[in-house]
Structures are given as structure tokens and as C-alpha cells.
Amino acid sequence: MKNNYGLRKALHILPFSLFALLLAACQPAPAPDLNIALTAAFETAYAEITQPSATPAPSETPVPTATIPRTPPALPPIYQTSLLKVDDIPRAYVADSCQYLQNKWNPNNAAPGTVVMPIMFHGINKGEASGNDITVTEHKKLMNDLHDMGFQAITMQQMADFMYTNAKIPPRSVLLIVDDRKFSAFFNDHFRPYYVDWGWVVINGWISGFGSEDAVLPENLQLAAEGWVDYQAHGYVHNTPISNASPDDFIFAEMQGSITNLQTYFQKTPIAYIWPGGGFSARAAEVGIQVGYKLGFTVNPRGPVMYNWVPQADAVNQANPMAIPEMPSGNPLMTLPRYWDTDARNQLDNVRAIGDQALQYAEQNKATELEYYDIVCAPVYGAISP
Numbered sequence: 001m002k003n004n005y006g007l008r009k010a011l012h013i014l015p016f017s018l019f020a021l022l023l024a025a026c027q028p029a030p031a032p033d034l035n036i037a038l039t040a041a042f043e044t045a046y047a048e049i050t051q052p053s054a055t056p057a058p059s060e061t062p063v064p065t066a067t068i069p070r071t072p073p074a075l076p077p078i079y080q081t082s083l084l085k086v087d088d089i090p091r092a093y094v095a096d097s098c099q100y101l102q103n104k105w106n107p108n109n110a111a112p113g114t115v116v117m118p119i120m121f122h123g124i125n126k127g128e129a130s131g132n133d134i135t136v137t138e139h140k141k142l143m144n145d146l147h148d149m150g151f152q153a154i155t156m157q158q159m160a161d162f163m164y165t166n167a168k169i170p171p172r173s174v175l176l177i178v179d180d181r182k183f184s185a186f187f188n189d190h191f192r193p194y195y196v197d198w199g200w201v202v203i204n205g206w207i208s209g210f211g212s213e214d215a216v217l218p219e220n221l222q223l224a225a226e227g228w229v230d231y232q233a234h235g236y237v238h239n240t241p242i243s244n245a246s247p248d249d250f251i252f253a254e255m256q257g258s259i260t261n262l263q264t265y266f267q268k269t270p271i272a273y274i275w276p277g278g279g280f281s282a283r284a285a286e287v288g289i290q291v292g293y294k295l296g297f298t299v300n301p302r303g304p305v306m307y308n309w310v311p312q313a314d315a316v317n318q319a320n321p322m323a324i325p326e327m328p329s330g331n332p333l334m335t336l337p338r339y340w341d342t343d344a345r346n347q348l349d350n351v352r353a354i355g356d357q358a359l360q361y362a363e364q365n366k367a368t369e370l371e372y373y374d375i376v377c378a379p380v381y382g383a384i385s386p
Contacts, residue, residue, distance in 0.1 A: 115358070312327050
């Protein structure tokens with residue numbers, strides 16, 4: 001359209017130019033060369049067509065630069081260690097990878113490699129050890145070794161907060177769990193000194209079936225009021241372990257009965273179920289969550305635990321032939337392992353080494369995990385606090 005307009009303009013100008021030349025030819029002055037004049041007129045008109053001075057050139061529309069999507073890296077596998085028995089395999093339980101990474105790398109939470117060593121106590125004998133009991137001497141050695149190696153005792157609420165959200169706890173923590181009903185003298189003789197000297201609390205797995213007729217109830221209520229003995233559920237009837245054959249009414253009676261008893265007499269709702277006799281099932285683990293438990297403890301000495309890291313077994317194995325496999329229950333949080341007090345001292349170095357190795361493994365993979373979080377998670381979960 002622009003070139004057609006210029007041509008029409010040139011053709012319009014050309015007759016006037018020729019007419020001016022003819023008038024000039026009628027004058028007495030010498031006649032100019034008509035061919036030269038016509039050529040000059042045509043060149044002037046053509047210049048108007050090809051190089052118009054008054055018409056600006058249109059500007060080009062800028063093309064936006066394409067944004068290249070970032071590809072998230074593959075997340076590293078769960079930390080493994082040869083310090084566990086071969087069939088005791090660490091399992092993760094947090095399904096949401098973004099939530100896990102946010103909790104793991106939040107600087108206000110527990111640092112990677114923070115490890116908890118649950119230990120169960122039955123009897124502490126002043127004479128010779130028998131059955132599942134240890135001697136007073138061995139108990140004192142265990143407690144002193146724990147302290148000397150940097151462990152600190154935590155409450156069950158601290159344990160639950162750590163396992164669910166990676167809440168900050170001491171990097172080397174120990175959960176001291178005494179099974180069954182005890183006279184207050186048991187706690188005063190064997191655990192109060194460590195509460196006085198170090199501020200260490202102890203958990204009691206309380207058998208609830210005796211109700212108000214329980215001879216040791218009043219003195220245990222006094223201990224509970226002092227705050228350093230933390231009472232949790234250890235069944236109602238207790239003497240009949242839960243199994244795959246247990247009907248729902250028995251499971252509910254055992255688990256809900258413990259809650260009702262502790263609420264009635266201790267004015268607290270337990271958050272942990274210490275499985276009586278170490279017996280549990282997939283259905284019982286499910287019921288436990290339904291009635292409000294956060295954690296459950298077996299008698300299986302698989303190893304220590306960390307946030308989103310619980311050693312479990314798929315089947316009965318030679319490494320722990322008496323241990324019920326936990327994986328079929330489907331919930332590692334309800335089937336946590338415990339060390340026996342008779343063997344705990346022998347495992348202290350392994351527990352510390354597992355925590356140290358896990359920290360090193362986490363640091364090696366930190367950049368990868370944070371890159372993944374930044375690409376995949378941050379748009380929804382927000383940036384991790386510096």
C-alpha cells in the first residue's frame with residue numbers, strides 16, 4: 001500500500017514538471033536539453049517513492065524470551081548403614097517429600113543425624129540379674145555411660161514432636177521406658193538421682209486394669225504430680241498380648257481402656273502405647289491411631305530411630321528370631337524398636353556412629369535436596385527459613 005501511494009504521487013507530480021519545461025522552452029533563452037530535464041524530474045519522483053522523508057518506518061514488536069523450565073534433580077535414597085543387622089532395614093514414613101525436606105532443613109528444627117535410643121527396663125535387681133532384669137551395678141554403668149557419651153533423656157511428648165515434625169531435641173537423645181506397675185521406691189532408688197543431677201525424666205508403661213484398687217496407684221500419682229515420671233499406656237489386662245487373631249473388642253478394650261484409666265486417675269491422655277509382651281498387629285496399629293495414640297513401642301531391638309527413619313523387618317529372620325515383623329503393620333510410628341537394658345551398653349557406640357554417619361550423608365546431599373525443594377516445593381510450601 002505504501003509503494004502504490006508513492007507511485008500515484010509521482011504520476012501526479014510528473015505532468016506539472018513537463019508543463020513547466022514547455023513554458024521554459026517558449027522563452028527566448030537557449031533551449032535546454034529536454035531529455036536531461038525529463039530524467040531529472042523522473043529521478044526526483046522516484047526518490048519520493050523509494051525514500052519518503054516524511055513517513056516513519058514502523059517499529060518491530062519485541063519477541064519475549066522463552067523461560068526454560070528447571071528440571072528437579074532426583075532425590076537421594078534413604079540413608080543405609082551396615083551397623084544394623086542385615087534384615088533390619090530403615091524405613092521412611094513421611095509420604096510428602098516436600099514436607100519432609102522442609103522439616104529436615106528448617107534451621108529451627110533438629111539437625112540431621114539427631115538420633116533417639118529407646119531403652120526398656122523391667123527389673124533392676126540388687127542381687128544377681130535374672131530373666132529380663134539387670135543388676136543395680138549394670139544399671140548405674142548404663143546411665144553413667146549414656147551421660148558421658150552425650151545422651152540426654154527426653155519426654156514422650158518430645159519424642160512424638162520429633163518423630164512427626166522433626167522438632168528440636170538433643171542430638172543424642174535417650175527414651176527411658178520402664179514397663180509395668182512399680183512401687184515409687186523403684187523410681188526413687190534407680191531414677192530419681194539422675195533427675196536430680198541431670199534433669200532426666202523416665203517413662204512408665206502403666207498397666208491400667210487394677211483401677212482404683214491398685215495398691216501402688218497413690219504413690220504413683222504423687223510421682224506423676226512431681227513431673228519427672230511420665231506415665232503412658234501399657235495395656236489394660238496386659239497379660240494377653242495382642243496378635244493377628246485378636247478381635248476388635250479386645251483391641252479396643254486394651255487400648256481405649258488404658259486411655260480412660262490414665263485420664264481418670266492421672267488427668268492426662270497418653271500418646272504412646274507400649275505393646276504388652278511386644279504383641280501387635282496391623283489392625284491394632286490402625287486402632288491405636290483411631291483412638292488417639294501417636295506412637296507405639298515394640299520389644300524388638302532393631303536399632304535407634306531418627307526423623308523419618310525407623311529400622312523394621314519384613315519377615316521373621318535369624319537376626320531377631322523372636323521379633324514380630326513390623327512392616328506388615330503398615331505404620332513404623334506405631335511399631336518403634338526398643339533396646340533391652342541388658343544389651344544397651346553394648347550398643348552405645350553403634351548408636352552414636354549411626355547418628356554421625358546420617359549427618360555426614362545428609363550434608364553430602366544437602367545441595368541436591370535444597371535444589372529439589374526450590375524447584376518443586378517452594379512455590380507451594382514457601383522458602384525454607386534461613
